[in-house]
Amino acid sequence: MGSPVDVVVMAAGKGTRMKSSRPKVLHRIGGRALAQHVIDTAAGLSARSVVVITGHQAEAVEAGLIQPEALSRLQFVRQEPQLGTGHAVQQAMPVLPDDGVTLVLSGDVPLTEPGTLQALIERCGGRDMALLTLELPDPAGYGRVVRAPDGSVQAIVEHKDASPAQRDIREVYSGVMAVPTARLRQWLSQLGNDNAQGEYYLTDVVRMAVAAGETVQAYLITDEVQVAGVNSPVQLAALERAYQLRLAEGLMNQGVRLADPSRLDVRGQLQCGQDVEIDVNCVFEGKVQLGNGVRIGANCVVANVSIGDHTAIAPFTHIDGGNEGASVGQGAAIGPFSRLRPGAHLGNEVHVGNFVEIKNSTLADGAKANHLAYLGDATVGERVNYGAGAITANYDGANKHRTIIEADVHVGSNSVLVAPLTLGKGGTVGAGSVVTRGGEAGALTVTRARQVSIANWQRPQKKPKS
Ligand code: UD1
Numbered sequence: 001m002g003s004p005v006d007v008v009v010m011a012a013g014k015g016t017r018m019k020s021s022r023p024k025v026l027h028r029i030g031g032r033a034l035a036q037h038v039i040d041t042a043a044g045l046s047a048r049s050v051v052v053i054t055g056h057q058a059e060a061v062e063a064g065l066i067q068p069e070a071l072s073r074l075q076f077v078r079q080e081p082q083l084g085t086g087h088a089v090q091q092a093m094p095v096l097p098d099d100g101v102t103l104v105l106s107g108d109v110p111l112t113e114p115g116t117l118q119a120l121i122e123r124c125g126g127r128d129m130a131l132l133t134l135e136l137p138d139p140a141g142y143g144r145v146v147r148a149p150d151g152s153v154q155a156i157v158e159h160k161d162a163s164p165a166q167r168d169i170r171e172v173y174s175g176v177m178a179v180p181t182a183r184l185r186q187w188l189s190q191l192g193n194d195n196a197q198g199e200y201y202l203t204d205v206v207r208m209a210v211a212a213g214e215t216v217q218a219y220l221i222t223d224e225v226q227v228a229g230v231n232s233p234v235q236l237a238a239l240e241r242a243y244q245l246r247l248a249e250g251l252m253n254q255g256v257r258l259a260d261p262s263r264l265d266v267r268g269q270l271q272c273g274q275d276v277e278i279d280v281n282c283v284f285e286g287k288v289q290l291g292n293g294v295r296i297g298a299n300c301v302v303a304n305v306s307i308g309d310h311t312a313i314a315p316f317t318h319i320d321g322g323n324e325g326a327s328v329g330q331g332a333a334i335g336p337f338s339r340l341r342p343g344a345h346l347g348n349e350v351h352v353g354n355f356v357e358i359k360n361s362t363l364a365d366g367a368k369a370n371h372l373a374y375l376g377d378a379t380v381g382e383r384v385n386y387g388a389g390a391i392t393a394n395y396d397g398a399n400k401h402r403t404i405i406e407a408d409v410h411v412g413s414n415s416v417l418v419a420p421l422t423l424g425k426g427g428t429v430g431a432g433s434v435v436t437r438g439g440e441a442g443a444l445t446v447t448r449a450r451q452v453s454i455a456n457w458q459r460p461q462k463k464p465k466s
């Protein structure tokens, strides 16, 4: 067993270059706040605690982040004012026990993998300072890793403080380090701010460690995505694409067939069975489960729903189960252009067609609503045929009411079912009816005026011009 790990996530900075009223670390990748990615990764390392340093819009940042289940302790510590990364970590020192290793992460570097951090912690080994570094073709803006001729790390020099020769160094510091906490405490107490930015740089502790005769390890990785920081909308979008591509590759490696991995967006958790096919431009949000053999057509938005085996979702369908959730059974056919809202629960072999909206309603096995219809707060029995243009009038202006349509009912086209009402088993509603009292089992309910036909009807004629 190594030393316990306490993680410090720096998230107090302003993020000026985002040009946004939202704090930078709350901008999202894959539907999750940048700093939440970092916290979730830390939770996966079995860290003893995670301390998030907040400052700029601290309340919003603290409210926007949640403690993952796997993490026993998430605390927030304020940094006021924000005087640099060294000053940020100083604020955490009172809550960090001396027996551990401190892993410093940045709230704006979201995609570092747990395995990489684990390897860094192993290099630290509870003894040495270990820095995560990489070589960049264009290192501008980053702190440079200065090495002695024997290759040992001497210092990190910030871009703004670097000499022309130092600016040629391509190895940069990622912003991630692991250090024995007791040593870090000692060095941080000696930090000054005599530099180009007048800030307390965390990176100055490297020089102090070297001066104290300590070894500083640099763990050089080649995967830029893992250390890429977000400072601008352009970088945010680039990292979003990188994230989505990794996720798409993961799905394909499980056997999911994607028409185009560069045209998929998952903003949440997508679980797929075997032989799932997903066409281009689909967006998945929240928790989505797709059973075996599910096919999703092009341009669908699918959120918070569980979809049963061999169901097909045709193009341009919008499903969002929201907090209540939604579900579709097996062998169902949904879309094109269908809309399923929170509380839509559809059985096996249900058919829902174009421009049909379903909210807070259950449709039992084999029910069909194929064209231009609304079902809200309805309980629909097996094999019901809900005609084109039929509507549940579920809202009286103050309250919502339920419509119950029992098995094998046939609702004629363009009917309005004014809730609350029940249509008994096997009944029929004539097309164009406005039904207000429901119907007995097996009955025909028609409320429209009887048809009148007048033979040889003469239409009015235009008067001749005088
Ligand atoms: C930092 C490193 C640099 C490294 C780069 C990698 C320092 C001095 N420099 O520079 O060597 O190459 O990251 O991305 O550490 N923050 C606070 N409080 C502050 C200042 C910053 O919490 O007072 C937070 C920011 O919100 C951000 C993180 O620290 O999440 C990094 O700050 P940033 O200003 O982006 O540092 P860089 O200039 O990128």
Ligand code: MG
Binding pocket: 108, 229, 231
């Ligand atoms: Mg930065």
